[in-house]
Amino acid sequence: MDGRPPHAIEVHALEKSYAGDVRALDGVSFAVEAGSIFGLLGPNGAGKSTTVKILTTLSRPDAGTAQVAGRDVLRSPGEVRRAIGVVAQKSGWDREATGRENLVLQGQLHGMGTRAARARAGELLARFGLADAADRVARTYSGGMARRLDVAIGLVHRPAVLFLDEPTTGLDPEVRADMWDEIARLSREEGITILLTTHYLEEADRLAARLAILERGRVVAEGTPEGLKGELRGDAVHVELAEPGDGEVEAALSTLAGVRDVKVDQRTLHARADHGASAVPAVLAALEGHGIRVASVTVARPSLDDVYLRHAGRTFAEAER
């Protein structure tokens, strides 16, 4: 043994196409260290949910292999299902059942005795702040409560690996922040391996120890958030243009020394510069020289948005449209 923790998830060259020739996954590979939070980041349609469906045995890949908690998802789906908890994008709870009934049923399906399932349900309801609503029909829950119930259902059988497929999509910012704390706590205090998919750059940045950026069914970058940002030399320069720009704007800046990776997305211009502060005057001068009016300029350390732009060749906002 070389002392490194084993991988809780290993994914190798997954491919999956759907009817109608939609290529959802085009050779996805990554590995997740046991006990860590791993983020799969990408815009809608990048292949995040398809990856989760395959890893949770819901769907079969056309090619490639995947191990979850040491078991092959194709050869031992039953064992994988016992080892994983899943919080899918679509809430999977039963609307007409109470929070408690949902949890007890899930425990029973995982082979817990009714008494043990009841005890565990009570524990989780208290822990997720649902004790008061425990015996209310889940249909009456607010968005945040419903999401917490989802996570509780995923944890009933104390899984080794938890899948969270876009856990905060559609939640209010405040509720989202609470959910982030909860996810971080799960990883920190219980050592559960968490695979989190998200299309919020901030979420991946904040929670994931490592992340992979998915773009059109491929992993275009993988590493720690800091490492990925560190790979980008220099600063990010963002210029808000007074009117939408085009290739002409990119051409205007491409000749400047110390400025590179120029990309215009409608009224936003992204560029990278070795020294952001000293590049700004030259950039503004070049734009003015081409008669392009500028609304604002910011210089910042690289963000995941810049990482995405660099590897995917388009801005995240553009990919989401």
Added chain:
Amino acid sequence: MTTVAHSWYMTIRHIRNLLRQPIWVFITLVQPLIWLLLYGALFKRVVEIPGFGGGSYLDFLTPGIVVMSALFSSGWSGMALLDDLDRGVLDRFLVSPASRVSLISGRLVQGALIVIVQSLILVVLALVAGADLAGGPVGVLVLIAASILLGWAFGSLSNGLALLVRREETLIAAVNLVILPLTFLSTVFMQRALTPGWIQDVARVNPVDWAVTAGREALAREVDSGVVLGHLGLLLAFALLCTWFASRAFRAYQRSV
């Protein structure tokens, strides 16, 4: 063992969810009574038509309405599955160790329980209204068994179809298209000899008619057990075929995810 336990958990879940909709419960229990009283009154005098064979129309109609109620309640079984499918409940069970069989069988067991309750209420009401069910308790048991088999078959068809079409509108249209004609293309309301020849031909291969025939024969004064067992056998074979269809549809759904 797991399959049995999980089917039971699912059955409890379905029944509990239904009981939370008291209006649904009320309609499910009262509708068959309305049919029995309404059709019983409307067609009361058809027994006087030469060739019907006389007797009381209520005696004749009771097994028909029991079977018809089983057909109608089971035909809609797939609607609840569609709801689970749309809300991600089905997928949640699929990524858990839940027995795959239980995802359908729980619904069918629930359907069978509804059939039993509906049938017993109908039989009691018929007796109160003066029906003479000569076959006695054994006859009633046979009638309920035939209704359960028919309900099992159409419940399987409805669930299988739900998994294939995955749209409520389509399922509603398909169920409506099938169940009323199947009821009228049988001897639910009318003596076989008085129906047109082509309906008699269709009825021979209509599972609804098999169930009515088995149940009505079992309640007759002189029971031909060959007729009863033969039709129960046909119903069992049909129910197995429908179960096979539902399991194929289930696999098709899993492949498409």
